[in-house]
Amino acid sequence: DIVLTQSPDSLAVSLGERATISCKSSQNILYSSNNKNYLAWYKQKPGQPPKLLIYWASTRESGVPDRFSGSGSGTDFTLTISSLQAEDVAVYYCQHYYNTPRTFGQGTKVEIK
Amino acid sequence: EVQLVQSGGGLVQPGGSLRLSCAASGFTFSTYWMSWVRQAPGKGLEWVANIKQDGSEKNYVDSVKGRFTISRDNAKNSLYLQMNRLRVEDTAVYYCARDVEYNYFDYWGQGTLVPVSS
Numbered sequence: 001d002i003v004l005t006q007s008p009d010s011l012a013v014s015l016g017e018r019a020t021i022s023c024k025s026s027q028n029i030l031y032s033s034n035n036k037n038y039l040a041w042y043k044q045k046p047g048q049p050p051k052l053l054i055y056w057a058s059t060r061e062s063g064v065p066d067r068f069s070g071s072g073s074g075t076d077f078t079l080t081i082s083s084l085q086a087e088d089v090a091v092y093y094c095q096h097y098y099n100t101p102r103t104f105g106q107g108t109k110v111e112i113k
Numbered sequence: 114e115v116q117l118v119q120s121g122g123g124l125v126q127p128g129g130s131l132r133l134s135c136a137a138s139g140f141t142f143s144t145y146w147m148s149w150v151r152q153a154p155g156k157g158l159e160w161v162a163n164i165k166q167d168g169s170e171k172n173y174v175d176s177v178k179g180r181f182t183i184s185r186d187n188a189k190n191s192l193y194l195q196m197n198r199l200r201v202e203d204t205a206v207y208y209c210a211r212d213v214e215y216n217y218f219d220y221w222g223q224g225t226l227v228p229v230s231s
Contacts, residue, residue: 040218049222050218095158101160101174104158104160
């Protein structure tokens, strides 16, 4: 199984500042035939289901604020929140869909400093 | 508006069975893969199973193979998860999710808690 390791496990960022989350894959998840990275990012608030933010590593889901961006390729990926807002407090997960089973990172908790 | 409304959770003893349901609306259910994803209390997310549009292909995480069965009824716009021989470690909130071409999950149900305990 592909293992996704997120770092840090938690981070505290001041309002308006940048938050950066890393997701490292144990295997390459760039499919050479279509040059796409098979990675998504989700946001989960307490007591709520996850919400899709980013897919194909960098494509923002409709309705997601443009302060959220995804980058990276191969085995190293990043989710960036350019200017943290109060409503961004949540746990963020990366997920690969390169093969079965699809797995998730362990999550990164983002809080306000 | 896409909606996935779940039902069927509840306390079950180890070795017992339970059936979860997920009623879909707001999209053409029969044209999408569908999945179940679970989350143990205070833990991360784990994909459990998925099913192709016509039910002809089903896939499971190893830990539930032979115990859980995913199914769907396209006439009723409904997804199901039959869980047999439940174990304490199956305790989790179970989510149904719309599975975009066997890739990522773009809509999720509200979740249903399944505690497995004696």
